[in-house]
Amino acid sequence: MAFITLLLALLAAAGGSQAVTVYGQQPIATETTSYAPGATYTGLAAYDPRILDPPPLPDPLPPSQFGIQLSASASNVQGLSIPLSGAFFGFSVEMSVVTQVIGLNGSFIHPPFLNLMALVAERAGRVHVRVGGNTQDTARLVQSLEDGKAIEKQKVDTNNPTQTPALLYTPEILYLLSNISSLVNVKWYLGVPLNDTSELHLEIAEWGERILGENLLGLQVGNEPDLYQRHGHRPEGYGPYDYFGEFGQVLDTMRSMNLKSTSNLIGPSVATGDWRPEDVWNTGFIQAYSDSLAALTVERYPDDNCAAIYQGFGEPVDPQVAFPRYLNHTAGSSTIALYLNSTNIAQQAGFPGISTSFGAALWAIDYGLQMGYSNFSNALLHVGGQNVYYNPFTAPPTNESSYHQWTVGPIFYSVLAVAETLGSSNNSQLIDLQANGGNIFTPGYAVYENGNLARLALLNFMTDPSGANDYTATIAVGGGESGQPNGTPAQVKVKYLRAPSVGDKWNVTWGGQTLGGQFEADGRLQGELDIQTVQCDQNANTCEVKVPAPGFALVFMSDDAMQGSEPASTATFATTAITKAKNTVTVDPEVLATSNGHKGMKGRYGSTSAGSNAAPRAVGAYPSAMALLAVVMGAAVVRRAVVRNV
Ligand SMILES: *[C@@H]1O[C@H](CO)[C@@H](O)[C@H](O)[C@H]1NC(C)=O
Ligand SMILES: *[C@@H]1O[C@H](CO)[C@@H](O)[C@H](O)[C@H]1NC(C)=O
Ligand SMILES: *[C@@H]1O[C@H](CO)[C@@H](O)[C@H](O)[C@H]1NC(C)=O
Ligand SMILES: *[C@@H]1O[C@H](CO)[C@@H](O)[C@H](O)[C@H]1NC(C)=O
Ligand SMILES: *[C@@H]1O[C@H](CO)[C@@H](O)[C@H](O)[C@H]1NC(C)=O
Ligand SMILES: *[C@@H]1O[C@H](CO)[C@@H](O)[C@H](O)[C@H]1NC(C)=O
Ligand SMILES: *[C@@H]1O[C@H](CO)[C@@H](O)[C@H](O)[C@H]1NC(C)=O
Ligand SMILES: *[C@@H]1O[C@H](CO)[C@@H](O)[C@H](O)[C@H]1NC(C)=O
Numbered sequence: 001m002a003f004i005t006l007l008l009a010l011l012a013a014a015g016g017s018q019a020v021t022v023y024g025q026q027p028i029a030t031e032t033t034s035y036a037p038g039a040t041y042t043g044l045a046a047y048d049p050r051i052l053d054p055p056p057l058p059d060p061l062p063p064s065q066f067g068i069q070l071s072a073s074a075s076n077v078q079g080l081s082i083p084l085s086g087a088f089f090g091f092s093v094e095m096s097v098v099t100q101v102i103g104l105n106g107s108f109i110h111p112p113f114l115n116l117m118a119l120v121a122e123r124a125g126r127v128h129v130r131v132g133g134n135t136q137d138t139a140r141l142v143q144s145l146e147d148g149k150a151i152e153k154q155k156v157d158t159n160n161p162t163q164t165p166a167l168l169y170t171p172e173i174l175y176l177l178s179n180i181s182s183l184v185n186v187k188w189y190l191g192v193p194l195n196d197t198s199e200l201h202l203e204i205a206e207w208g209e210r211i212l213g214e215n216l217l218g219l220q221v222g223n224e225p226d227l228y229q230r231h232g233h234r235p236e237g238y239g240p241y242d243y244f245g246e247f248g249q250v251l252d253t254m255r256s257m258n259l260k261s262t263s264n265l266i267g268p269s270v271a272t273g274d275w276r277p278e279d280v281w282n283t284g285f286i287q288a289y290s291d292s293l294a295a296l297t298v299e300r301y302p303d304d305n306c307a308a309i310y311q312g313f314g315e316p317v318d319p320q321v322a323f324p325r326y327l328n329h330t331a332g333s334s335t336i337a338l339y340l341n342s343t344n345i346a347q348q349a350g351f352p353g354i355s356t357s358f359g360a361a362l363w364a365i366d367y368g369l370q371m372g373y374s375n376f377s378n379a380l381l382h383v384g385g386q387n388v389y390y391n392p393f394t395a396p397p398t399n400e401s402s403y404h405q406w407t408v409g410p411i412f413y414s415v416l417a418v419a420e421t422l423g424s425s426n427n428s429q430l431i432d433l434q435a436n437g438g439n440i441f442t443p444g445y446a447v448y449e450n451g452n453l454a455r456l457a458l459l460n461f462m463t464d465p466s467g468a469n470d471y472t473a474t475i476a477v478g479g480g481e482s483g484q485p486n487g488t489p490a491q492v493k494v495k496y497l498r499a500p501s502v503g504d505k506w507n508v509t510w511g512g513q514t515l516g517g518q519f520e521a522d523g524r525l526q527g528e529l530d531i532q533t534v535q536c537d538q539n540a541n542t543c544e545v546k547v548p549a550p551g552f553a554l555v556f557m558s559d560d561a562m563q564g565s566e567p568a569s570t571a572t573f574a575t576t577a578i579t580k581a582k583n584t585v586t587v588d589p590e591v592l593a594t595s596n597g598h599k600g601m602k603g604r605y606g607s608t609s610a611g612s613n614a615a616p617r618a619v620g621a622y623p624s625a626m627a628l629l630a631v632v633m634g635a636a637v638v639r640r641a642v643v644r645n646v
């Protein structure tokens, strides 16, 4: 399923430039699920129906039968990752879209959001969500807004190349988050504004810790500071030492306010654009602030396709052409290579790991597991607005919310799959098996939990409906030449993530269950859970597990390993926390219409990322590029590395 996710991610993603939230009303989505060849999709990116073709099968084809020799105990395995938590994958919600996806105020929470978070929390124990992003730097907490609104966008700042509208919000937003945590175990990161260090605004730190208490995981100081100068937020010459100094200013001010969060800061959140993480480490950042840092963070956009939607970015990339780049094991590992030095440095500094975020769907599973194996500790998938293609989930267009439900993208399934792969013990270690002779289309990982072999994660990136490229992995635990006793269990359980093609968007199932197609999701899994039992041959010490093309298989090596990740029951929220319920999505369209950027923004275009503030070019001028973006977006999705100080 990995690929499924992938592709879904792609599809879902179709779009914009990296992590862009565009504040301009485009034609709204319709219920069309496809459009004629040559026709152009002009609706919101998040609802683009384009489906990509799967790439051709690789030549030569990978062997369709291969063995995986495992040790029962972690003590015999070299190169295992640091201990990881099932909450590895979390979400990053752009501050400006909080009312779209999270809720309007403390007593008006969107039930699909609660349901989706509950799905993850029941597998992983908890969910990490960052509220922040490019909009955080100019956001400001005020005590009240007119009409009792909880959030309001100000005019576009014309001095700001990304034209991210400044946001004003009230403590009500923090009550919203806090009320959510009382229903589902969600822990929050908040972004501290850093646009003007001569006049710091740390109200969010003060009120954040007061209202969220233990549910506040950390405060992010600055977002992508390596791009501040390029975007005109800082004068020429602004460098890593300047950020180092500003971080210190924030810390000093927080100390003078007697805030507790001074030990929970996260940074530097470099975009790995104009600086490398090492540029910041070389300033002595970690040593100087080790008492205050809860995590080290990096963000990265591996690629973008701004050209597809905005003028002045050269030739758009055809997503169909770029698709194969995301459908093999090299995609994740090559991007992560850039950070291996940093994950090492983080560990030496007493940090157990670093995490980053970026990735889409199937690719997101492989990428997430590869990050985990490389000692990242968390990764957050970004949720932008309806104008982006990479959302794990998207609320319906504001004026259609009374009859449409949410749209859950394939990437969301990869979050569930990774949560279950790692389980709820906080103590899972990963090894990349270099399966099938290291073939890049059939990667696999083993998970050791509390020191014992617990689960296997096997991917097949190929698409072949004939079944000829499904593969069979013959698993052996101990025995043979390993010198260890035979340890293959009598049977294993297997849960599949499947879709008909890597290009498919809506026919994704995880353990036979689905969250529905476009506008169909209320955040609850539908259908019967299907977990298959595979009988092993204990005399031969083998277990044969089939992995479809395309597909992801999660193999539970014991019942304990399954209980450690499968939820016993799922809490769901239908009309809870809703003021007015017609169906499970109870957003008042009028309220939302005035709260998410549609008001007073006519004809203006802003975005939260660099260089993406131009007016959209004639939409659809290069429709295929959208999907590509999606892939790329997928990449952009995960953005941030977190090193947690345990
Ligand atoms: C929603 O708003 C868009 C843009 O204003 C409009 O094109 C669309 O027809 C509206 N949909 C409905 C169902 O009113
Ligand atoms: C929350 O928002 C709903 C919908 O706009 C509104 O009816 C309600 O009065 C708000 N509650 C508070 C406490 O502001
Ligand atoms: C949620 O937050 C509001 C503040 O708007 C508070 O008055 C209310 O008691 C909270 N509700 C719950 C269920 O905790
Ligand atoms: C920082 O952002 C606020 C908006 O929240 C704005 O009023 C202020 O002018 C900005 N300061 C600078 C130096 O850009
Ligand atoms: C790793 O980072 C350290 C500290 O910035 C630097 O001195 C060293 O050259 C880096 N090593 C590699 C292989 O990039
Ligand atoms: C595998 O992925 C890498 C990284 O994206 C890409 O450069 C390479 O072309 C892909 N290989 C194949 C055979 O598609
Ligand atoms: C991850 O950290 C462990 C423990 O420090 C180390 O043995 C392993 O080599 C690291 N993995 C990578 C890919 O750097
Ligand atoms: C996992 O870690 C979290 C955060 O530190 C903690 O709250 C939770 O109890 C831990 N779970 C287990 C099973 O130890």
Ligand SMILES: *[C@@H]1O[C@H](CO)[C@@H](O)[C@H](O)[C@H]1NC(C)=O
Residues within 6 Å of the ligand: 500, 506, 507, 517
């Ligand atoms: C995918 O789902 C759609 C809509 O439910 C359905 O029409 C289509 O036949 C499915 N495609 C496949 C290949 O199963």
